[in-house]
Amino acid sequence: MVVPSLSATSQSLRFSFSITPSPSRTLPKQPLPKSSVRLSRYVPLLKPISAVKTEVSVPDERKPPIFPTVGGPNVEAIEADKVTEAELKENGFRSTRRTKIVCTIGPRTCGFEELEALAVGGMNVARINMCHGTREWHRQVIERVRRLNAEKGFAVAVMMDTQGSEIHMGDLGGAASAKAEDGEHWTFTVRPFDVNFPERTISVNYDGFAEDVKVGDELLVDGGMVRFVVTEKIGPDVSCCCTDPGLLLPRANLTFWRNGSLVRERNAMLPTLSSKDWLDIDFGIAEGIDFIAVSFVKSAEVIKHLKSYIATQSTESTCKFYLTVMTIFVQPCSNIAVIAKIESIDSLKHLEEIISASDGAMVARGDLGAQIPLEQVPSVQKRIVELGRKFDKPVIVASQLLESMIEYPIPTRAEVADVSEAVGQQADALMLSGESAMGQYPEKALAVLRSVSLRIERWWREEKHRAALEPLTMPSSVCGGVPEEMCNAAVKMANKLKADALFVYTKTGHMASLLSRGRPDCPIFAFTTMPSVRRRLNLQWGLMPFSLSLSDDMESNLNRAFSLLKARGMINSGGLIIVVSDKLRSIQVINVP
Numbered sequence: 001m002v003v004p005s006l007s008a009t010s011q012s013l014r015f016s017f018s019i020t021p022s023p024s025r026t027l028p029k030q031p032l033p034k035s036s037v038r039l040s041r042y043v044p045l046l047k048p049i050s051a052v053k054t055e056v057s058v059p060d061e062r063k064p065p066i067f068p069t070v071g072g073p074n075v076e077a078i079e080a081d082k083v084t085e086a087e088l089k090e091n092g093f094r095s096t097r098r099t100k101i102v103c104t105i106g107p108r109t110c111g112f113e114e115l116e117a118l119a120v121g122g123m124n125v126a127r128i129n130m131c132h133g134t135r136e137w138h139r140q141v142i143e144r145v146r147r148l149n150a151e152k153g154f155a156v157a158v159m160m161d162t163q164g165s166e167i168h169m170g171d172l173g174g175a176a177s178a179k180a181e182d183g184e185h186w187t188f189t190v191r192p193f194d195v196n197f198p199e200r201t202i203s204v205n206y207d208g209f210a211e212d213v214k215v216g217d218e219l220l221v222d223g224g225m226v227r228f229v230v231t232e233k234i235g236p237d238v239s240c241c242c243t244d245p246g247l248l249l250p251r252a253n254l255t256f257w258r259n260g261s262l263v264r265e266r267n268a269m270l271p272t273l274s275s276k277d278w279l280d281i282d283f284g285i286a287e288g289i290d291f292i293a294v295s296f297v298k299s300a301e302v303i304k305h306l307k308s309y310i311a312t313q314s315t316e317s318t319c320k321f322y323l324t325v326m327t328i329f330v331q332p333c334s335n336i337a338v339i340a341k342i343e344s345i346d347s348l349k350h351l352e353e354i355i356s357a358s359d360g361a362m363v364a365r366g367d368l369g370a371q372i373p374l375e376q377v378p379s380v381q382k383r384i385v386e387l388g389r390k391f392d393k394p395v396i397v398a399s400q401l402l403e404s405m406i407e408y409p410i411p412t413r414a415e416v417a418d419v420s421e422a423v424g425q426q427a428d429a430l431m432l433s434g435e436s437a438m439g440q441y442p443e444k445a446l447a448v449l450r451s452v453s454l455r456i457e458r459w460w461r462e463e464k465h466r467a468a469l470e471p472l473t474m475p476s477s478v479c480g481g482v483p484e485e486m487c488n489a490a491v492k493m494a495n496k497l498k499a500d501a502l503f504v505y506t507k508t509g510h511m512a513s514l515l516s517r518g519r520p521d522c523p524i525f526a527f528t529t530m531p532s533v534r535r536r537l538n539l540q541w542g543l544m545p546f547s548l549s550l551s552d553d554m555e556s557n558l559n560r561a562f563s564l565l566k567a568r569g570m571i572n573s574g575g576l577i578i579v580v581s582d583k584l585r586s587i588q589v590i591n592v593p
């Protein structure tokens with residue numbers, strides 16, 4: 001029985017497990033004492049949260065949990081994801097999907113019914129992209145996702161993606177698209193137009209554009225979907241000849257290249273967060289979103305700056321909020337996680353710093369592929385996924401995973417291989433962009449991500465056992481410490497004992513995240529009191545987050561969790577569970593009574 005790094009200390013390590021082992025999963029033969037594994041140098045207990053009772057009813061999901069009287073199990077007291085619940089009931093523990101899915105919401109999926117179909121199909125996070133649509137439009141989407149969660153028992157998180165201030169085209173004077181033909185002359189200009197756009201004229205958002213480009217430069221729309229060469233500069237206007245024809249879409253990104261290299265001149269000085277982005281961020285905070293994904297991050301500074309801004313904003317609103325409901329317990333203040341989007345060539349120089357400063361990262365392969373040669377994108381993806389594991393931050397692999405499914409009902413073989421690669425790398429999440437925002441088959445695309453994830457995850461586990469492989473090498477973390485060692489040990493135990501699940505009680509999500517970092521063979525049930533923590537954990541690999549009121553008495557918490565989950569048919573008697581508690585510094589091995 002193994003918890004090497006822990007047993008090395010003088011603290012005793014004993015396992016308690018109660019009741020009958022299931023026939024298929026036998027525990028070590030010698031009888032073990034029925035007492036908890038305690039690694040405690042005594043941790044002072046927090047004020048019993050169950051003592052704080054409130055009858056106040058608050059009209060949204062952000063309300064603090066209302067604790068049931070401790071005693072008889074209360075079937076209403078656990079909130080579980082409906083989809084997970086169904087999966088568990090149908091196929092048991094091993095069948096649950098570990099890789100999470102982010103869906104970009106656009107005109108094709110913004111209705112309540114379409115959102116519900118995505119949630120039923122396995123969407124864990126809904127992404128709204130502030131490059132498109134009005135704030136009112138986004139507000140409606142957020143409201144619908146919240147309603148979906150409240151009415152239908154989902155825990156879909158909301159991610160807001162900032163516009164950023166890289167160079168992009170204007171909105172084509174309202175047209176849905178424009179076709180540029182080979183050899184045609186087009187004008188790119190920084191002149192503002194109100195309504196009357198001259199023919200073949202494109203506005204550009206960056207004032208320094210006409211000064212920065214030179215005759216002979218190549219101008220790439222969306223990383224090369226359409227290509228121009230600069231033929232003449234006349235004041236604010238830049239005249240270009242189309243060399244690779246294609247469809248121009250509103251607000252498409254522009255990059256310019258000189259002698260085969262991306263030009264980073266004064267445009268490299270554009271702020272990562274524009275004034276519009278700050279307004280959007282205020283909007284997001286007010287709407288209670290769960291994640292902010294920052295586009296075109298160049299350094300760790302902007303991430304730190306935004307995180308401290310969010311912390312001050314949320315402290316203010318949290319205090320106001322809790323004063324209003326007259327409760328006194330302290331909750332984590334900054335509930336919004338900041339995701340660093342890696343899509344700028346500048347970010348690659350500071351990857352470690354950026355990822356360790358953030359709460360997660362996104363491999364934004366769309367714009368990244370416009371800033372570095374395409375053949376470098378796969379190795380950068382691999383590196384970011386590894387750094388995420390190292391620093392214990394979730395990583396999302398995004399863009400063009402199933403691009404052809406914008407138009408077709410089945411993916412290409414190459415797309416399936418790409419998705420398999422990301423799942424095999426054990427990235428936390430995969431993301432749909434145009435496929436779900438404006439494609440013709442959003443639900444089918446989601447189903448492909450789900451079935452490929454399930455298949456590849458299972459294949460990996462089987463392969464690992466057949467070849468007795470060690471888990472994918474996990475870079476040692478820079479944080480270390482007791483929680484990390486406990487979680488690493490618990491994962492190892494769970495794998496060796498072929499446990500059905502890991503259980504963790506988590507206030508801020510930290511322990512749950514550390515367990516997920518170990519990528520165990522079994523799913524992780526994470527119990528938290530805070531709906532916002534539950535939604536946030538929904539982005540992380542292998543975590544099944546539940547809302548559950550927690551009392552001070554871990555034994556009673558555990559018994560309550562067992563009764564509630566059994567009552568819902570989500571676990572069965574005899575199942576082998578490894579329970580990790582930060583508060584008690586304990587790892588318990590238990591058979592479900």
Ligand SMILES: Nc1ncnc2c1ncn2[C@@H]1O[C@H](COP(=O)(O)OP(=O)(O)OP(=O)(O)O)[C@@H](O)[C@H]1O
Pocket residue numbers: 104105106107129131132133161249251295366367433434435437438
């Ligand atoms: N809210 C929206 N309203 C209208 N169209 C949208 C919306 N969100 C996304 N889309 C459409 O879906 C496409 C893909 O979405 P996506 O979020 O990947 O945008 P993008 O323009 O490629 O920018 P980014 O680099 O930030 O991802 C967009 O180009 C746009 O056509």
Ligand SMILES: CC(=O)C(=O)O
Pocket residue numbers: 295341343363364365366367368398399433
């Ligand atoms: C997602 C995103 O922003 C990109 O791929 O560019």
Ligand SMILES: [K+]
Pocket residue numbers: 129130131161162163164295
């Ligand atoms: K964006």
Ligand SMILES: [Mg+2]
Pocket residue numbers: 295343364366367
């Ligand atoms: Mg982008």
